[in-house]
Amino acid sequence: MAFVITEKCLDYQGQVFMIIDPETCIDCGACIPACPIDAIVDAVDKDPAYGKINAELTPTFKNNPKVPCRPAGDPPKKPTNKRV
Secondary structure, eight states: OOOEEOHHHHHHHTTOOOOOOTTTOOSOOTHHHHOTTOOEESSGGGSHHHHHHHHHHHHHHTTSOOOOOOOTTOOOOOOOOOOO
C-alpha cells in the first residue's frame, strides 16, 4: 500500500474515518491534492501506525458506499481543532 489516510482525517471529521484500498489504488496520487485537509501521505513509512490501521481496516470497508466526489471548484474546508 503506497497511500495512507492519516489521523488528520479523524481529527477533522470527528469519528468518520476512510481508508485507501490498496487493491484498487493505482498509485496515481490524485487523492493527495483532492483531500481538503492534507490527511493523505504518499508512503506507509511516513505514518507506519496509520499504514497498519489502513491495511487492517480495508476488508471491513469493502462494502461501504463510495465517497461522493467534491464538486469542481469546491474550495478546501478549513480543519477545525474541535474534537468530538
